[in-house]
Amino acid sequence: MTFKERFLRSAGASLFLLPLLAGAPQAQEEPQQFFPGLQYRSGPYAPSGIPFANGYADYLAMINARDGGINGVKIFYEECDTAYNNDRGVECYERLKDAGPSEPAVWSPLSTGITYALIPRVRQDEAPLLSMGYGRADASDGRVFPWVFTAPITYWAGADAAIQYIQQEEGGSLEGKKIALVYHDSAYGREPIATLERLAEEEGFELSLFAVAPPGLEQKATWLQVGRQLRPDWTLMWSWGVMNSTAIQEAAAVGYPMDRFIGIWWSGTEPDVRPAGQGGVGYKSLNFHATGTDFPAIQDILTYLYDQDQGYGEREGVGEVNYNRGVLNAALAVEAVRTAQAEYGERPLTGAEVRWGLENLHITDERWEELGLGDFARTVQLSCEDHEGGGSAYVQQWNGTSWERASDWIQPRNDELRPAYEASAAQYAQEQGIEIRDCSAEL
């Protein structure tokens, strides 16, 4: 038998074993609370996904190391790499959901696309999905989306906050001003358009939209139009991944003033501004939490993990924007579980019980102090109808080495946003044939 024939046989035979190997569940261990991690440490968006994943994982590990878990119930954390790909996200979800020692506490896929794909699935499987500052903005209406949470702030609220900041900077009136929106031509990038168009009518400014085809490597024409033709007073940006750094570099190349350039919170992280070097100084972005390591909880992460060489990432990455965002996401999840444990007992909880914890989540400024994250984020209070919590954002500015606060906390105008959420959610409910939940009945 020749070498080739032998290989033919073994290759052919081994192929048939493939289906059997997929989908084996994990071995069960002692009672622990399962926290699944749908992260991406590879693929085109890895530079942004890695710090977030590290922050999330580090905070959970720190809770285990410092406190011995949440009220004694240890956290079992397992990651699955989605590469920011919707199919892999769904496959990771299906694989992990039954693979932990308990029901999954909270899902946070860090991707609008994966969130959309998971929304019908979490409804069927009764598991809470916390899409913090991304995903479907209208999921803030908890009556139509009982399992999806958008705390502490949504894209529509972010757009509103940005407009309010610009209004402040322009001395109170936007009448006749030109504002441009450069956005990633996807679900994520289009989210703020409706809100901005509504505000353009209300406030009297002229809105120009510039779509950039993903992944966003090609922006020369866009910035020639923005920087040389339109020359708007302000430019907003909703971009992600390589589109961020390319945009900032192209804007600098056409000489657009950086301090009139505001990006959404996902467009304001260190990997975005560093490649532009000197050209990126003065660039602004929104943010809904603090940066830096000057917080007791983050110091605990350094002490309990990095000093023992057990951190998930590099020590220099601790305190960066995306890292702290991961910490915030983990903190919200842990606090929700803690709230639920106060009601249901100090044991591993089911998805429905954690959902109760999320809907009764109330983190005041004092509570943030107790958690070691004083002044890190604003008050969060969720309810059955309100899955967002009416959070606020502030504007930060890059000075070449770090982010500095450039404004106070800006409160979005929820009296106008809430009806918009409800209208959009109602349309979804009608299309899908969903019965709107009666919150008063559940109390």
Added chain:
Amino acid sequence: MLYREAGQFKSSYVADQAIFPIKQDKIGVLLIFLFALLVLPFIASNYLLNSIFVPFLVFSIAAIGLNILTGYCGQVSLGTGGFMACGAFFTFKLTTAMPEVNILLIFLLAGFGTALVGIVFGVPSLRIKGFYLAIVTLAAQFFLIWMFTQNPWWTNYSAAGVITAPPRALFGDFYVTGIQATPVNKYLFLLCFTALLALVAKNLVRSAIGRSWMAIRDMDIAAEIIGIRPLAAKLSAFAVSSFFIGIAGALWAFIYTASVEALAFEVSRSFQVLFMILIGGLGSILGSFLGAAFIVLLPIMLSNLPAMIGLRMPVDLIAHLEFMIFGALIVFFLIVEPHGLARLWQIGKEKLRRWPFPY
């Protein structure tokens, strides 16, 4: 010894021209189908049904479609993603406009719509050949995705440009899309639908149209000389292929992911389906199934493997190794068997016919 045709005589042309002329083949395929239909839904876990069989069946349909165009007719096309998007969005518009019409009919209508689009984008093939045609089909790919992303009419003016599949039942309470659809429902529906479509495809490629496609593929000038009209052959290949691919896209959006934006059908999807037919075997319906299984299962198997053999590896290392192993396996397969898995299967069957004798 087991796989002999001795004693099987055909007494009519119909019997002689059956798809599976050997009785053992017929029984084998029937057994596999019955197993998949009656036994598998009860023993397979939800994860297997939802994440392995459903995408496998959907991609098989897409691979059959592309195989008809590239494997049987020789027109390399990289516009698969765009046509899948056509199927998905046409289905969405049709079913939201006519919610009472049965979803099966909607899928078929969307397929026909995609076939028309396929004919339009197939026109350059009359003048351009080979790799040049492949790159030109990328124009179709990018244009279609752009159209579905830019124009909010396609998504019924949703804020984010995402379409969500409304719940639809095939009959009575048998929901196949939406929240009430159980994995078993989805799997059974897809299994029957795929089997039906595969049967249609197999018969098409054995017919006169199929032979005209293969003639164009092998020697298009000679084919023209003997009277096969290249216009009819090439455009019909594009039409039929787009029909299958459009249906696959619709099933992908409605049954598998339940919620999709146009970017899910980006150019990487086109390459994925092309890999399926190249690995599975060009010009073979079975090859489409084998290739789809390989491409769907391999990444999952590779990412599960370290956990299964007890190795704790960082997640990103697993993801990178997946890429490397995928690439290495492709090269390995090509060196060992360049005509794909279908050829391996064929060789296996031939060996089985002679077994236990070596020749």
Added chain:
Amino acid sequence: MITRVLPWLLGVPAVIVGLGLLFQLVSLAEPRLYFTWAYYLEVLIAGTLQGVMYSLVALGFVLIFKASSIFNFAQGSMVLFAALTMVGMIEWGLHWTLAFLVTAAVMILLALVIERVVLRPLVNQPHIILFMATIGIFYFLDGLGQTLWGSDVKQLDIGIPRSPIFILEGTFEGGILVNHFDVIAAAIGGVLVLILALFFQKTRVGRALRAVADDHQAALSVGIPLKTIWAIVWSVAGIVALVTGVIWGSKLGVQFTLALIALKALPVLILGGLTSIPGAIVGGLIIGAGEQVAEVFLSTFIGSAIQDWFAYVLAMLFLLVRPEGLFGEKIIERV
């Protein structure tokens, strides 16, 4: 020679001026379209310089296709791998010129390995099989690069200034904006093309390469060692990939999406022809300029983000007139 160049010398300025006049007329009728000659020239120059960068990518494809009729899908990941290795060397403390040389050596080694492991066993297989093999190499190199050097964005700074410069300030009010980086990148691209052209026309190896491109069997029969030629071609393509990687990496930062640059070169290839180096250049310039002009001026009517498909449509229109590309060799088909 003159008869071949003259139509281009006359035709190109005519088309540019003609298009400009057309846009000016339309902008008078349609106020949404903004047009000034300064702006038009800015867009045109920016597009042309961008086009040179596309040509660089396309060159790698053309080299390999010319010598071995293989469409090298892995060119994109070779660009990424080269850029990653160079950044890695710089991080280890080497000066960038030294890093460049070391990376060039690595790329040559890679070419030898590819030739030995992948190409030699697949001699005489149909082109689609070889194309698939390069896809396998693409995935392998992608994974290998990221395993060795990580997935973070890395900065590649070799000192190319990025500031905007304004030219022709006398003729046009405010001057025309040209980016320093683009000009230097275009210059590097031009120099590389010149070196390659000299290499192919004047040296013995270059002549052997052209012989192999014409007919493998005939080249073998006059004693040209096919395997050595292929190794040389892949090495040269590797070095072209390195230069491309350095330039695009300086522009965008070195990261995974750099591998997708290859998709940008495809319209250039079909416009210019898969077998022609001047075709890659001219095609790149046409696609670059055409893309930017379309995006800026046509987007008012059609919608934004049309760059992607417009480049392909533009190339396809040229193809309908000349099915082998502008400079591609006419394939004579026999029954």
